[in-house]
Amino acid sequence: MKAFGEIWESNLFQKWLMAITGLLLVGFLIGHLSGNLLVFMGPDAINEYAHGLRTMLHGTAIWIVRFGLLASFALHVTSAIKLARRNRAARPSSYNTVEHRASTLASRSMLYSGLLLLTYAIYHLAHFTWGAVHSEFYVKACPPSPECTDCIPDVYAMIVSSFQQPVISVAYVLAMIMVGLHLNHAIASASQTLGLRNRRIVPIVRTVGPLLGILVALGFSSVPLAILAGIVK
Numbered sequence: 001m002k003a004f005g006e007i008w009e010s011n012l013f014q015k016w017l018m019a020i021t022g023l024l025l026v027g028f029l030i031g032h033l034s035g036n037l038l039v040f041m042g043p044d045a046i047n048e049y050a051h052g053l054r055t056m057l058h059g060t061a062i063w064i065v066r067f068g069l070l071a072s073f074a075l076h077v078t079s080a081i082k083l084a085r086r087n088r089a090a091r092p093s094s095y096n097t098v099e100h101r102a103s104t105l106a107s108r109s110m111l112y113s114g115l116l117l118l119t120y121a122i123y124h125l126a127h128f129t130w131g132a133v134h135s136e137f138y139v140k141a142c143p144p145s146p147e148c149t150d151c152i153p154d155v156y157a158m159i160v161s162s163f164q165q166p167v168i169s170v171a172y173v174l175a176m177i178m179v180g181l182h183l184n185h186a187i188a189s190a191s192q193t194l195g196l197r198n199r200r201i202v203p204i205v206r207t208v209g210p211l212l213g214i215l216v217a218l219g220f221s222s223v224p225l226a227i228l229a230g231i232v233k
């Protein structure tokens with residue numbers, strides 16, 4: 001038991017934990033982005049998709065995904081904070097190499113962009129999942145009635161009416177730029193932790209990270225921007 005505790009607390013294990021949970025979250029983001037882009041195909045496409053997700057495996061699948069996401073988020077954030085604290089404690093009082101300074105700056109900005117993303121994720125859940133903020137745009141697919149046992153949100157109406165408000169759209173686009181910046185360095189960092197330092201792999205990783213960051217930021221931002229421009233209504 002003590003050995004397990006020591007392994008769990010080791011820097012190496014915490015780095016692996018952060019890399020693996022981070023990659024799982026990237027997988028979720030890519031899936032979520034593909035679902036969101038269905039908004040361009042009209043209300044039926046995205047609402048049927050949302051309904052399919054909620055009813056898959058008699059409603060169990062969405063809870064498995066939610067549990068996995070919550071666990072990944074929690075482990076990712078706690079290991080990031082733990083490693084940042086240890087790094088700070090171990091940092092020499094004077095920096096003597098440019099490389100050291102650059103890596104500290106990159107990991108520190110990852111911590112801050114990550115914490116901003118956590119704030120965004122809570123706001124986003126309160127908006128689209130719980131209907132606790134901007135509740136005037138939380139539209140149900142059918143009017144409340146005792147017969148309606150499957151009354152899920154009208155995701156299309158909810159997205160369009162929310163993003164017709166410039167303040168909400170701008171907040172989302174800023175958050176998506178933050179997601180892109182976080183991903184920009186995340187892939188390189190995870191591949192280094194997982195030992196992918198082969199001379200042929202390194203240039204690929206250095207291209208994939210920033211490219212993924214740009215595609216994810218642009219892809220997610222295209223939804224509020226298209227609604228604000230009146231292309232999707």
Ligand code: HEM
Nearest residue numbers: 032036050066121124128129153155172179220221223224
């Ligand atoms: C413009 C960008 C985005 C839009 C329009 C959007 C839209 C939505 C909508 C409509 C839902 C509710 C789906 C439903 O009730 O069926 C949702 C859920 C969710 N979104 Fe997003 N999303 C965006 C970006 C993101 C990002 C960047 C993240 C991750 C940091 C994220 C994480 C989540 C999570 C965790 C859920 C909850 C899934 C659940 O119901 O358990 N979203 N999103």
